[in-house]
Amino acid sequence: MLGTAASQPVASKRLTSPDSLTAGLRPLAITLLAAVLAETLLLRIVVRVGVHVPKHSVFTGLFEAASTLGSLAFNFASVLALILLTLILTFVITNKRSRAFSPLIVFLAAALFVGLFLTLVTEAPEADALFGVAAALLALTVLITAMRVGDLTPAVAIALGLMVAAYLSYEYYTLGYVFYRIFDVAAIPPLSLDALRLGEALAMVAAGAVFFAWGLPRWGNIGRAGAAVVTVILLALIVAGLSPASTMAILALWTTGVSLFLPFPVYLLALALFLLTIVACFRDRQATWITAGLLLVLLAGYMAESTYQHLLFLIGIIFVSGLVLEGAERSVERA
Amino acid sequence: MQATNRWTATAIVLVAFVAAIVLTLSDIRLASSQTVTLVAKQAEAEVPVDDPFDRIWNRANPIETPLSGQQIIQPKGGGDRAVTARALHDNDRLYVLLEWDDDTEDLMVGHLTEFTDAAALQFPVSEGESVPSFCMGDPTAPVNIWQWKGAWQTDIDQGYVDIPDIYPNASVDTYPFEDEDEFYPARIVGNIYAETDRTTPVDNLLAGSFGTITQADDQMVNGSGEWRNGSWRVVFARDLDVGEGYSRFSVNESTNVAFAVWDGAENERNGVKSVSQFLTLTVSDEIAEGAGGIDGWQIAMIAIGMAALVGVLAVFGWRGSRP
Numbered sequence: 006m007l008g009t010a011a012s013q014p015v016a017s018k019r020l021t022s023p024d025s026l027t028a029g030l031r032p033l034a035i036t037l038l039a040a041v042l043a044e045t046l047l048l049r050i051v052v053r054v055g056v057h058v059p060k061h062s063v064f065t066g067l068f069e070a071a072s073t074l075g076s077l078a079f080n081f082a083s084v085l086a087l088i089l090l091t092l093i094l095t096f097v098i099t100n101k102r103s104r105a106f107s108p109l110i111v112f113l114a115a116a117l118f119v120g121l122f123l124t125l126v127t128e129a130p131e132a133d134a135l136f137g138v139a140a141a142l143l144a145l146t147v148l149i150t151a152m153r154v155g156d157l158t159p160a161v162a163i164a165l166g167l168m169v170a171a172y173l174s175y176e177y178y179t180l181g182y183v184f185y186r187i188f189d190v191a192a193i194p195p196l197s198l199d200a201l202r203l204g205e206a207l208a209m210v211a212a213g214a215v216f217f218a219w220g221l222p223r224w225g226n227i228g229r230a231g232a233a234v235v236t237v238i239l240l241a242l243i244v245a246g247l248s249p250a251s252t253m254a255i256l257a258l259w260t261t262g263v264s265l266f267l268p269f270p271v272y273l274l275a276l277a278l279f280l281l282t283i284v285a286c287f288r289d290r291q292a293t294w295i296t297a298g299l300l301l302v303l304l305a306g307y308m309a310e311s312t313y314q315h316l317l318f319l320i321g322i323i324f325v326s327g328l329v330l331e332g333a334e335r336s337v338e339r340a
Numbered sequence: 341m342q343a344t345n346r347w348t349a350t351a352i353v354l355v356a357f358v359a360a361i362v363l364t365l366s367d368i369r370l371a372s373s374q375t376v377t378l379v380a381k382q383a384e385a386e387v388p389v390d391d392p393f394d395r396i397w398n399r400a401n402p403i404e405t406p407l408s409g410q411q412i413i414q415p416k417g418g419g420d421r422a423v424t425a426r427a428l429h430d431n432d433r434l435y436v437l438l439e440w441d442d443d444t445e446d447l448m449v450g451h452l453t454e455f456t457d458a459a460a461l462q463f464p465v466s467e468g469e470s471v472p473s474f475c476m477g478d479p480t481a482p483v484n485i486w487q488w489k490g491a492w493q494t495d496i497d498q499g500y501v502d503i504p505d506i507y508p509n510a511s512v513d514t515y516p517f518e519d520e521d522e523f524y525p526a527r528i529v530g531n532i533y534a535e536t537d538r539t540t541p542v543d544n545l546l547a548g549s550f551g552t553i554t555q556a557d558d559q560m561v562n563g564s565g566e567w568r569n570g571s572w573r574v575v576f577a578r579d580l581d582v583g584e585g586y587s588r589f590s591v592n593e594s595t596n597v598a599f600a601v602w603d604g605a606e607n608e609r610n611g612v613k614s615v616s617q618f619l620t621l622t623v624s625d626e627i628a629e630g631a632g633g634i635d636g637w638q639i640a641m642i643a644i645g646m647a648a649l650v651g652v653l654a655v656f657g658w659r660g661s662r663p
Contacts, residue, residue: 029345036353076369081360083370088352109653124372128594128622133374142650153658182376186401191630193404198422201406264408266420313371 040082048075151326164218167211174204212275220282231284298324380427381628392573399630400426407614417612446604450506455604456491463587484587492541
């Protein structure tokens, strides 16, 4: 029964059409995912954990190689994310069904890219404000557009909404300080820390919603191999958490940006549900874009501490919202 | 058509890869930080190091950041807390004020089971694209740590706390050589913990990974702490540039800073502490006025204007799109 349901998830339904544009987007998305995974593994995990490993000749060489390759993967992923976001926003803008949202998306995308350029060349808080506000509003616009023109099921809409809400909570925390700095207000923005913690809690709830939206309908796809992979990852985290020199906090703080203020089992459960959903979607050929989107959202982390992580999150939610295929289908029609 | 798009995709990937190689060889990361920034603006009035509650701090822009328990290496501990940080400079010195809630004032370490309240700042020693590991740095990227200790503050405020202060009813028949330093080996070899005449409550430390923390030769960080109504305020102060080997600051430059707090009442010491991640610290040439360059009504008008613009476009999109 669940296997039957798995063939009908709404967001993935439109992904099945073998159009040429998605055929072109697919290798870009896969390459981006490979680069982001390589960057996460080499830069965020190996280098961070490896600095505490006693180094001798061969290990020193391996460590330096990992560091260099991690930096290369980071830059590769950054460039690809920029290109891919431009392309998929173009698809969304040119989509016939969501055309009415195009002026808003064009306006916000322009602000985002101008803000991104300014943050790279200046340290002005106005640049951070422009980029941050544009990114937050773009995420919100993607959600509204998907809810309006996409055929989202309630579960998918809730999952997408929770992911965006968690992102907006973090953005409120950071942008509050940016604006107080710009306007020289010597005070703490109201509810700043509460918003940050609310966002973290929402991110955990979102993992559950993601499972109900995309994982549960594909439960039969997970299989023993998928369950084993998720179990190994979780066991590694539990063992690391119990070991004298733990990598758990490094993984948590550097990879996902959570502060662990909730009981640790909550994070384990959330990660398990998210990973099970990714595995289930990965083994469903019709859910390629959802797999890619969920992976990007996970790897962007809760606290998007760099412009690169913001781009990953935006690409991720556009993928899971199904809007990419909306644009692709329209382009195919025109061709 | 499909083949064309695939070739285009391949070309894009190749161009992106070449760009990434060029950026990596140039030691550039194509991303900028979007973390919360602690801004040290220029103070026009004197910043008193011995008064953490001075009104000058009302002109600094505060940030509030969460702390988590230290969960990396034994002994793990600490907990979910928050710290408020402010910073100022006067073109010669950097001043950082930390404020956090603590129900008890723990200032003594005389008994084996007594631990002091403390707070610390951590900065990278060397500038670079890579931020050191927040857990005490790493061998290739060491960190400079300034740790304020409540017990040291007591030594300064009330004089060195000695055995008779801790055990006032203890009696000693005879204590030979009481005034001869040779019989106080820690003191005579210069162990900073055995000092009886402290000049600063802030310990200047260097580390290149956990387990490597070392007292710096130069104890040049000043400061003071005061507990009032259930919260601590601690000021740290140091010259902006003290040369090689320590964290360096200059106007219009940025570096990173992380915070740690210990609660003595909870038996917190050493690795048992609450820590933050690295944030950005910018030493700005702006004057700290703190009065608000814009008032609340103006902020509200700008926010309403932006919301209205986006709202109109969103409504236009909602009504114009077909479900």
